[in-house]
Amino acid sequence: MEYYIKADRFLLESEEKIGGYLLVENGRFGNFVNKVPVCAVVEDWTGYTVAPGLFDTHIHGIKNYDVMDGTVKAVQEISAILPELGVTRFLPTTLTSSKHDLQKAILAVKEGIDKGLPGAKSEGIFLEGPYFTNKHKGAQNPAFFRNPSYEEFTEWQQLADGMIVKVALAPERPGSIDFIEKVSKENVFISIAHTDASYECCRNAIKAGATIFVHLFNGMSGLHHRKPGAVGAALLNNQTYTEIICDGFHVHPHMANLAFQIKEEKLVLITDCMRAGLMPDGDYSLGDFQVKMNNNIARTVTGSLAGSTLTLIDGVKNFYKWSRKGLHIVWHLASLSPANSIGKGNQLGSISPGKLADYVVIDENFEVQMTAITGEIIYKRLNI
Incomplete structure (x- = not known):
């Protein structure tokens, strides 16, 4: 399964990024890009921040x-x-x-x-x-x-x-x-x-x-x-x-x-x-x-x-x-x-290419809008 996440802000491992797209592929994070291919599947979280789980x-x-x-x-x-x-x-x-x-x-x-x-x-x-x-x-x-x-x-x-x-x-x-x-x-x-x-x-x-x-x-x-x-x-x-x-x-x-x-x-x-x-x-x-x-x-x-x-x-x-x-x-x-x-930092804990795609979408008040584990959405607020 491959898709891109669009958001206002991303908390990547080494920096914050404003705007853009984050690739999720086969349950892992891919690269951060400014444009996506034609016909790409996009999870659109405009207005929100994407952070590691x-x-x-x-x-x-x-x-x-x-x-x-x-x-x-x-x-x-x-x-x-x-x-x-x-x-x-x-x-x-x-x-x-x-x-x-x-x-x-x-x-x-x-x-x-x-x-x-x-x-x-x-x-x-x-x-x-x-x-x-x-x-x-x-x-x-x-x-x-x-x-x-x-x-x-x-x-x-x-x-x-x-x-x-x-x-x-x-x-x-x-x-x-x-x-x-x-x-x-x-x-x-x-x-x-x-x-x-x-x-x-x-x-x-x-x-x-x-x-x-x-x-x-x-x-x-x-x-x-x-x-x-x-x-x-x-x-x-x-x-x-x-x-x-x-x-x-x-x-x-x-x-x-x-x-x-x-x-x-x-x-x-x-x-x-x-x-x-x-x-x-x-x-x-x-x-x-x-x-x-x-x-x-x-x-x-x-x-x-x-x-x-x-x-x-x-x-x-x-x-x-x-x-x-x-x-x-x-x-x-x-x-x-x-x-x-506990020795798991090479697999978990940050948004970096190759790591398991655990992430959370939050608003400006830290309210969780959505949570995904290995790229699979497992929680989404009912009013979203």
Whole structure:
């Protein structure tokens, strides 16, 4: 299948283009041109912007579904909802829980992928836990915290048929460095999270193979001028990627700007969204905890933030407003940077010849008008 997209603006990998046409051929992007052949098929989006599909590498659930429900239906419903939010790729994300519940969730994701996801496509599973420590536990259940086990991970990876691509842990736990060295050699990306680790401990974890810091400033030892902590390690290492939640509650806008000034394209916008996303205020659950959402902020009964209810496109919109950077730059923090963080940037995350044709059409208010995955339109607003 071959067609051209016409639009007012295109967010290409290396620049913004005004006007023109973008070729889509056999599910991949072709060249950007100023004229099209006679009789060419054209998708006309005059008045709109075409951008790469968003990639949420850290999402637990949305619209009252959660990966930890442990059902194929939950995974498929999350997938089906995401394209209307401009998301074309995601990593279904687990929580610290019992071994039984984690296995159930892993198998549900695998089965959902095997049966075929109706919307956004999974690029693998993200295990957030259970190898964390108490001090910065957030909404993770400490009853199931334990030291990293390569044997346990191998068992889960076999259940997942190799689909686990990312694991988060606290590097101060005994056995972490050995675990990181082994697992990172298996094309699995190690993230540092829910940790009270020192700067030096984090540096050792990076040397062993850790490459990502999870939700910067949240769930980690803070920045101090004599003790840089996990935050300092995240900001001061130019090889690692750093996730950030730009909902205005988890991180102050000025601190998000500071993080970008330091990390630039290594900053990764995520949601950490849980089942209350797109839902009204009220009572929900996150793993084993009861959660109350008020004014779109989800908290446990003890007052800890419990994930977020952010959508990724709203995170982009927020950071675009806070940073006053070009939309081309900000957008790629939620598309190309996430793809790069798990080694998928050569296939996904930007509009470039040869890459998979995942794209979204937005208006001037960031409202998603249409979403396509590998060139196939899978969502279009009803009033279009």
